[in-house]
Amino acid sequence: MKKISKKNTTPEYGFGSNTAGQRLMNADGTANVKRIGEPSFQLINIYHSLITMSWRKFNCMVLCTYVVVNFLFACIYYFIIPDGELGGMIYHNSTQKFLEDFFFSAQTLSTVGYGRLNPVGTSMSIVAAIESILGLMGFALITGLLYGRFSRPNAKLLFSQNALIAPFKEGKALMLRFANARRNSLIELEANIVFSYNETVKDKITRQFQTLRLDVNRITYLTMSWTIVHPINEESPLLNLTEEDLKAVDAEFFINIKAIDDTYAQQVHSRTSYKWNNVVWNAKYITAIGIDEQGVSTIDVGKLNAFQQLSDEVTK
Amino acid sequence: MKKISKKNTTPEYGFGSNTAGQRLMNADGTANVKRIGEPSFQLINIYHSLITMSWRKFNCMVLCTYVVVNFLFACIYYFIIPDGELGGMIYHNSTQKFLEDFFFSAQTLSTVGYGRLNPVGTSMSIVAAIESILGLMGFALITGLLYGRFSRPNAKLLFSQNALIAPFKEGKALMLRFANARRNSLIELEANIVFSYNETVKDKITRQFQTLRLDVNRITYLTMSWTIVHPINEESPLLNLTEEDLKAVDAEFFINIKAIDDTYAQQVHSRTSYKWNNVVWNAKYITAIGIDEQGVSTIDVGKLNAFQQLSDEVTK
């Protein structure tokens, strides 16, 4: 295993040094760490899940909750409240009677309250009053959740699936490319790459972290795509390393992008990582930028990962 | 084509260097770039449109959605649900019957639920229960959208339509003027001008970017208007350039303003650009500031672009 030179002192990355042997960050930028020993029920974590879960799951959950709560109240009305306290019922058998209870519950929870079905006794009225306030609060919660889901800082960057070792000026460079996956404007972007690898210190494998110097590390305005370039020169710890070396040290590259979402003036952060096997040697990106028939610049976000393999000589 | 001297190293602006020959930024600060190859349906982009579209369009869309959804449910009630499951109907012909279905739908969706029309059968009750929860969620969404539309960082700056080459101290300067289009306070303003032009490098026209040094580049509090001044002296790449030179290099000036909206404590960003043909040579702005009869300072935002042409000798 080749010794990798220390070129840049690196701030602690937040992963400990004894985390050798696994992927530390998932491709979507979340940490590959499991939390144990925490209390199983925490309201704020439930809220966090409701904000970050998929729309399919969220809508499903809202609908299920609506059905379940109605079912529970229907049971109360059917089994506990004395007969005759729900006025206006029309039924011929007990199933229909339960359904009337169920639909009365639905009409109360949603505060529609048509009124054919209406509470006449005291206990029925009390439970219905409780259900209606519960409905209002639940609905207030959904209002907040919907707003929270949409107003989250929603920078989503589309990163190329592969990083490349490509020719750059007289030498070569580590390159990766990304574009804005949304239509909002991103401004004041900053990029940062951290190179992480194993090193044997006193017979113990520890994890090392070095920041890689970039050719350009900030741009004012992301209009098209941005290709981040780390030139592999004397200042780079990657100098003279081969594909096999990166594999041997279990290399992983962490990418951090910081930007401002112009629509909501929020600072947004995006992360991803490339393991050594996501790096393609001796290739270069094919441009995703063109000009359409009206002479307007275009960016084809579908071609973001398009690259072409070069003849072998460059990497030698 | 005159060679333009490099006075300031400029951060990448985010437009590539091979974008010669078109206006890069529209006057409202959006990029003149078309996105292709992206999935046609993305929820977050729809939300983004709903937040940024005009009020007229937004209100129209809400009303149309209301009518369309009611129509769809009315069709379900009319064609699918068995007759007699909607109690309380009053009609003499099938059109009136459909209208009763339609208005029942409206009363359910808006959760008014007068109750003359009310579901009596099971299938009717189920669909009505679904419609009411849909109505609640739609309304929750509208609540969020209305709040989102209003609470967006709403700095809107009124830029003068023309930039001027005006006399300044012993020489001349590039000037442009803006005022706050809103009544909220803007504080801690920072301005920045980037000069973009064509340059022929190795027979290929590439786009160059240079930051222009400003006389004053930050103010604490925007009370009236602010005239941004770039003195054309030895440190300026504009020195000795004429109107024809700017045209020849297809000059474009990008203006970036950063400020804090004091009402909501949000950082806001505003951008515009001036092409070479928006620059008026040898003119000066007429003041928009006055004092009214009570002795209070006034700013006339309607006069923001008012300028007067000077006799020709100054530019010589």
Next chain:
Amino acid sequence: MKKISKKNTTPEYGFGSNTAGQRLMNADGTANVKRIGEPSFQLINIYHSLITMSWRKFNCMVLCTYVVVNFLFACIYYFIIPDGELGGMIYHNSTQKFLEDFFFSAQTLSTVGYGRLNPVGTSMSIVAAIESILGLMGFALITGLLYGRFSRPNAKLLFSQNALIAPFKEGKALMLRFANARRNSLIELEANIVFSYNETVKDKITRQFQTLRLDVNRITYLTMSWTIVHPINEESPLLNLTEEDLKAVDAEFFINIKAIDDTYAQQVHSRTSYKWNNVVWNAKYITAIGIDEQGVSTIDVGKLNAFQQLSDEVTK
């Protein structure tokens, strides 16, 4: 008029130099400037007013709008819609009939929809459906406005009414004091004082601005009150100036406080200004901090402006 020495170069404050002769900033931190020439109707300015107006005015406006809208719809129902399209009416004269229309409108707008009064004809049903969606949107708007009013960055600082020229170390200093008017925590506070005065340049009175150096200009955590101190020493433009000098140059001191509201993690800004006649010479603040019977530190916000006049010799 004494010549005031230039000690600190000062960033443009945002008030022009030809604004001599009036108070530039009101005590509540708003600019004393009138805007003219702008379009009379701007949605965003209306929203801004609704967010910043007093609670009394806001509640009054909501109630009035409710009454007026109901009245307008009542007129439609009474004068335009054919008789008999509103079912369930109970009345003996036309006033009572109008009132039934009015209350039906109220029940529709608020989506209560009891149902005794209910639309039976087509035109009535259409208008009622429109009114109910209007009610929902109005209510959505109120939800957003209420949240917007409460969630505004709400740092409110209580400034002492007077600034003092007080003894400090071997010399004297300009002092002013403030405390948090709210119970939320303020952290990472920064203070800044700008001294503004008239100066006669080439027979024309212009307004000058200088930043005053502070003894301590930032604190980590505002627990009690903070006394801001500008020592009047060789580095101060106030050195050797008397009360009459300040009056002669029409002195005004602008105070800017920047902080982070810990509850909502928002950056907040607070401003005020002291004219020369708000400055008390040769006095010192009486402490507002004490210890109660349980030994807990206390701050008495009511005593914030308490100061005592000193014998005259200090200022000599």
Next chain:
Amino acid sequence: MKKISKKNTTPEYGFGSNTAGQRLMNADGTANVKRIGEPSFQLINIYHSLITMSWRKFNCMVLCTYVVVNFLFACIYYFIIPDGELGGMIYHNSTQKFLEDFFFSAQTLSTVGYGRLNPVGTSMSIVAAIESILGLMGFALITGLLYGRFSRPNAKLLFSQNALIAPFKEGKALMLRFANARRNSLIELEANIVFSYNETVKDKITRQFQTLRLDVNRITYLTMSWTIVHPINEESPLLNLTEEDLKAVDAEFFINIKAIDDTYAQQVHSRTSYKWNNVVWNAKYITAIGIDEQGVSTIDVGKLNAFQQLSDEVTK
């Protein structure tokens, strides 16, 4: 009492210097200060309480308000409004009559409006219309409050209960440990420790504050836990101090953590303090990080304060 050397100039912390003799900051990061002399009723403080109170208390308060408001309106309907203006009542005695009034109120406030009970007279209709708009506004308020409660920057850090004086490199260090109590990601963390102690200046005990230098004071990403380390070397004011010395000067350590909550892109701040009696001498933390059977890194938040006492010789 040993003289403590001044190693770092420290920014004012915001606690005055004459606050000797009590704990200044509570363990949850709030200041141990009582406010007096402020107006007893302030809307914004009520809102602040409603946002920060516990969920149990909040829900209880909502329910109580609902009951109380209904009770008040029931009283109006029962005692003030003439008999017969509330249509559809079913009762046999005055208690039942009052209950019908109460439930009509509940049905109006929640805008359910079944309609069996409905206002027929003018005065009843007016009060009901007022109650329904009140209900809508109250509900709008609850929507905002629920959203406000959930969307508050919710970094909650779990600090170890004890700080340790532990062996570090060749010497020893003050150490404390924390982890994220939430599942959201925290990025760009900065830590800062301020050491506060009594010092006798001219026979008066004053409170001194010094910032302690940290081994690492910022990390990019908090995945597991972070152990903050202040090495006790020549640059540390703690050098040569013993447990008794810290007690004698009534030492307190303030910890400030600044981070960015990645889910909402908000900057969050967390504070705590350790008094001299929360510091355990000559101990070291037991690791809370492990690897589960699938080879995934785990963090056991329950073990955060786990430490082991070392043999005595290290501290000598």
